[in-house]
Each structure stands twice: as structure tokens, then as C-alpha cells.
Amino acid sequence: MSAPTTGRLRVPGACLHYEVRGRGPLLLLIPGGTGGAAAFDGVADALAAEYTVASYDPRGLSRSPLDAPEPGRSVAEQSVAEHAEDALRLLDLLSPAEPARIFGSSSGAIAALHLLTARPERLVRLVAHEPPVVEVLPDAPVHRALLARVRDTLDAEGLVPAMGVFAAGLKKEGEADGNGQAPATPGPELPPAELPPAAAARAARTMADLPYFLGRIVPGFMAYSPDLGRLEAVSDRLVLAGGADSRGELPYRTAAFLADRFGSELLHFPGGHTGLTTHPAGFGEVLGQAFRK
Structure with missing residues (x-):
């Protein structure tokens, strides 16, 4: 894996950490959950053979700190529109004259859907992987x-x-189970102390970001209702996608529902909702093919 060029972009209320690899037309990767730019480490180099690949940590996560709130005020619930504006600012910085390709995963796909409806002229194509827009x-x-x-x-x-x-x-x-809890899942094969340094740092950032993600991002993003009329009008630029192993899960259902609504085929990536991490080689190959069509 090659080292990316890193940068900082000042945006209202935050400072975004972003990473750039390769040369060519811009491909912006918007992560979901608490993965940040590091979520794309397994696919970015291969994609950089054809594109200028940019990824970033969304505001408030990992290396993109929010500005300190005013005294006596807490961090506000995050807005889909504000996160979409952040993505647009990165497009304007890295590809001011040309529209870009975008891949969004999970909550990142929700922000990307909003950007597509708000500024469709700035996107060549959007691949949206399992956006949990449950209001549809x-x-x-x-x-x-x-x-x-x-x-x-x-x-x-x-x-x-x-x-x-x-x-x-x-x-x-x-x-x-009967108590409304998800079944236990196996932990990592190596305890955190024995992970390679980069992986250990990423795991530490992920754990540190969970309270903010669950408390500040999830409520606003999963309550977001996209404008289906505007989205359908630009659906020729939209590829909806799901994981081959996540059929029936909630984020897959929303992607499948929208694909059916717009009369388009649902693209399947290897793995489940986190296939980007569990199947990076196959995931990157499918993603590259989606942008060549």
C-alpha cells in the first residue's frame, strides 16, 4: 500500500483530514460508520491506477475534529445536508472544473445521495452501497x-x-435473540496489543468514535428522507448496491427498495455490509467495473 498525500480542509465548524492517491479524473470515496479514510486502504491503490482517488474522515470523526462548542453547549446532532456540503467542498477543491465519480458506503452513501439531488451537475456517477435511508x-x-x-x-x-x-x-x-440483542460475533484474531501499529491505531480511532457516531450521526442520518422525485430524475447517474451476504438486512433492504423504485438493477459487492473491509480485493474490482460502464 502506497502512502497517500494528506491534506487539511477548513470547513464551517470543522477541519477535514483528507487523503489523495493516483492521477486522472477524481473519484471521491465517502466512508460510513467510524471507518474514516482508512476504510479504503484495501481498495484505494488499485483504483488509483485509473483515478485521482480521494478519501476523508467525515467531520467529528477520527482526524477531522469539530470546532469546540460554545460554552454551555454540547455537540449538535449531525446533519446529512452539512456532511454533503463537506463532500462538495472537497470536490470543489480537488476537481473544480470537472464533475467527479463518487462512492459512498452506509451513512456516507446517505450524504452522497443528498449531494446527487442537490448538485447533480457535480457528479458523473454515484455508487451508493447500502444507504440505510429507512424512511423510504x-x-x-x-x-x-x-x-x-x-x-x-x-x-x-x-x-x-x-x-x-x-x-x-x-x-x-x-x-x-429474545432480548433484542444481536448474536455475538467473533472478535479479532489478534488482541489489540498484537495488531500491527497502523491497524492498532485504526482500531483505537474506531472505538473512540463510536459514542459520537451512535449518538450524533445515526439519529439524523437514519431519520433522513431523500427527495425521491429529484433522485429518480437523476437516477441515470446512480448505481445502488448491496452486499451479496447481507440480503434481508436493513441497509440492504433500502438499497433494493430504491433500485426497484427506479427500475434499475441492484449491483452486488462481495461480503456483507462491511464487505469493503472483509473482501477488499473483490470489492475494489467490482467498484472499478461500476465506474467503467
Whole structure:
């Protein structure tokens, strides 16, 4: 893996850490969850053979700190529109004269969908992998109730129980246990102390970012309702995607619902919702093909 060129972009209320590799037309990678730019380490070099590949840590996560709140005020719930504006500012910095290709994953795909509807002329194509825009689903009230349970659990019991409730709500129906908790998943093969330094640093950043992600990003992003009329009008630039192993899970359902609504084929990537991490080589190959069509 080659070392990227790194930069800092001052935006209203935050300072974004971004990374650039390669040469050619711009491909902006927008991460989901708490992965940040490092989520794309397994695919960026291969894509950089054809594109100028840019990735970044969204505001408030990892190496993109928010400005300190005013005295007596807490960090605000994050806005999809504001995160989309951040992506647009990076496009304007790195490709001011030409529209760009964008890949967004999970919450990053939600921000990218908003950008596509707000500024379609700035995008050649968007590949949106499992954006959990649950408000489009017929059973949206069920998922609003899930978000309320996550918030209440976070306030009353803390991060770990709230993450269990959240993970259970994303699973396929019937996969949670009787207490509404997701089944236990295996931990990493190596304990954190034995991970390579770069991986250990990434794991530490991920854990540190979880309270902000669950408490400040998830509520606003999963309550976001895209403008389906405007999105359909530019659906020729949109590729909706899901994981081959995540059929039936909540984020997959939203991608499949939108693809069906727009009469388009759902692109499948290897792995599940986190296939970018678990199957990087195959994931990168499918992503490259999606932008060549």
C-alpha cells in the first residue's frame, strides 16, 4: 500500500483530514460508520491506477475534529445536508472544473445521495452501497421505534448495550435473540496489543468514535428522507448496491427498495455490509467495473 498525500480542509465548524492517491479524473470515496479514510486502504491503490482517488474522515470523526462548542453547549446532532456540503467542498477543491465519480458506503452513501439531488451537475456517477435511508421503507415506523430504543438505551445504560440494540435492529428478521440483542460475533484474531501499529491505531480511532457516531450521526442520518422525485430524475447517474451476504438486512433492504423504485438493477459487492473491509480485493474490482460502464 502506497502512502497517500494528506491534506487539511477548513470547513464551517470543522477541519477535514483528507487523503489523495493516483492521477486522472477524481473519484471521491465517502466512508460510513467510524471507518474514516482508512476504510479504503484495501481498495484505494488499485483504483488509483485509473483515478485521482480521494478519501476523508467525515467531520467529528477520527482526524477531522469539530470546532469546540460554545460554552454551555454540547455537540449538535449531525446533519446529512452539512456532511454533503463537506463532500462538495472537497470536490470543489480537488476537481473544480470537472464533475467527479463518487462512492459512498452506509451513512456516507446517505450524504452522497443528498449531494446527487442537490448538485447533480457535480457528479458523473454515484455508487451508493447500502444507504440505510429507512424512511423510504413501508415499515418505516418500526425503524423509528428502533432509533428511539437506541437513544434511550444509550442514555440509560451506555454505549455497549446501545450498540447491541442498534446491531440487532440492522439484522435479518429472526436473527436477534429474545432480548433484542444481536448474536455475538467473533472478535479479532489478534488482541489489540498484537495488531500491527497502523491497524492498532485504526482500531483505537474506531472505538473512540463510536459514542459520537451512535449518538450524533445515526439519529439524523437514519431519520433522513431523500427527495425521491429529484433522485429518480437523476437516477441515470446512480448505481445502488448491496452486499451479496447481507440480503434481508436493513441497509440492504433500502438499497433494493430504491433500485426497484427506479427500475434499475441492484449491483452486488462481495461480503456483507462491511464487505469493503472483509473482501477488499473483490470489492475494489467490482467498484472499478461500476465506474467503467
